Amino acid sequence: MDGRGWAVREGHRLVQVGMILFLAALLIGLAVQQFAVPRLGLSTHLLGIMQGLFLMTIGQLWPRLSLTRGQSRVTFWLAVYGCLAPLAANLLGALWGAGNTLLPIAAGPAHGSPVQEGIITGALRTGGASLIAASVLIAWGLRVLPSEPAAKA
Amino acid sequence: MEDSRRPLLWHGMFLFLLGLLTGFAEMQFSNTRMGLAAHLEGVMNGTFLVALGAVWAEVRLSSRMKGAAYWGVLYGTYANWAVTTLAAIFGTAALSPITGAGHSGQPWQESLVTFGFMSVGIAIVASTILVLWGLRSRAV
Numbered sequence: 001m002d003g004r005g006w007a008v009r010e011g012h013r014l015v016q017v018g019m020i021l022f023l024a025a026l027l028i029g030l031a032v033q034q035f036a037v038p039r040l041g042l043s044t045h046l047l048g049i050m051q052g053l054f055l056m057t058i059g060q061l062w063p064r065l066s067l068t069r070g071q072s073r074v075t076f077w078l079a080v081y082g083c084l085a086p087l088a089a090n091l092l093g094a095l096w097g098a099g100n101t102l103l104p105i106a107a108g109p110a111h112g113s114p115v116q117e118g119i120i121t122g123a124l125r126t127g128g129a130s131l132i133a134a135s136v137l138i139a140w141g142l143r144v145l146p147s148e149p150a151a152k153a
Numbered sequence: 154m155e156d157s158r159r160p161l162l163w164h165g166m167f168l169f170l171l172g173l174l175t176g177f178a179e180m181q182f183s184n185t186r187m188g189l190a191a192h193l194e195g196v197m198n199g200t201f202l203v204a205l206g207a208v209w210a211e212v213r214l215s216s217r218m219k220g221a222a223y224w225g226v227l228y229g230t231y232a233n234w235a236v237t238t239l240a241a242i243f244g245t246a247a248l249s250p251i252t253g254a255g256h257s258g259q260p261w262q263e264s265l266v267t268f269g270f271m272s273v274g275i276a277i278v279a280s281t282i283l284v285l286w287g288l289r290s291r292a293v
Contacts, residue, residue, distance in 0.1 A: 012211065012288075012290070015208050015211065015288060016285070016288050016289075016290075018204075019281065019284060019285045019288055020285065022201075022281060023278070023281045023282065023285060026274075026277060026278050026281060027278065029274075030274060030278075032251070033250060038250070038251060039251060042251055049197060049201075050197070053197075053200055053201055053204050056204045056205075056207075056208060057204050057207070059208070060204075060207045060208060
């Protein structure tokens with residue numbers, strides 16, 4: 001394995017996490033009607049499918065990113081957290097019958113306790129910020145062609 | 154089954170195209186909201202096939218298992234789009250109480266759509282488990 005074997009391993013981990021997320025979303029889709037807010041259950045199902053696909057896709061291009069090992073690791077965790085946190089927020093909202101502070105369309109009138117709404121809002125905001133940061137770093141890592149020397153990075 | 158990577162990519166793009174074309178016909182369906190769902194199913198399942206095609210070489214399974222995953226995932230994705238489109242045409246509500254709210258089809262139509270969605274659920278979950286197994290770090 002060459003000097004960037006860690007990037008291949010991180011990429012494979014992302015593909016694995018993406019497939020697990022995809023499978024979890026499929027299973028959630030089978031239980032949509034069992035949630036306190038079925039419309040939020042449907043949102044969780046769709047979000048998991050899309051986040052799973054996103055992680056599988058970036059896992060494929062991971063070894064092509066011109067990032068240092070440290071930058072790559074930070075981006076990896078930002079991407080994973082950025083996908084998992086909003087999914088967890090939607091899932092908790094669907095289970096608790098809460099979430100209309102930040103998810104007014106999907107949650108409808110479902111409003112939980114201040115603690116529940118705080119957890120959902122916090123997970124959505126931090127997850128969103130993480131995913132944006134990860135996307136910026138991935139775009140930055142794609143600034144040079146793979147064939148060009150990445151030693152400057 | 155290693156050479157099935159390109160067919161997966163092709164089917165992914167084809168299903169993506171079917172999803173796009175379904176989007177143009179949304180307003181012609183009995184249930185337009187279900188038509189929108191059919192459009193999204195085509196586009197998202199097509200994207201999934203392309204993503205899966207990209208990692209197909211990393212899926213390490215026996216030839217028979219990989220063949221089962223391949224056909225299962227093709228059935229699960231195409232049938233998902235086709236059954237949702239049928240539900241939009243018939244105006245059925247089976248297994249889609251949110252998207253099909255206020256609609257109902259003939260009993261045989263509801264039965265057909267129910268069978269379709271159930272078979273899709275089984276095929277895609279089973280295929281995903283197989284792919285996940287083939288992606289484990291210690292897979293040979």
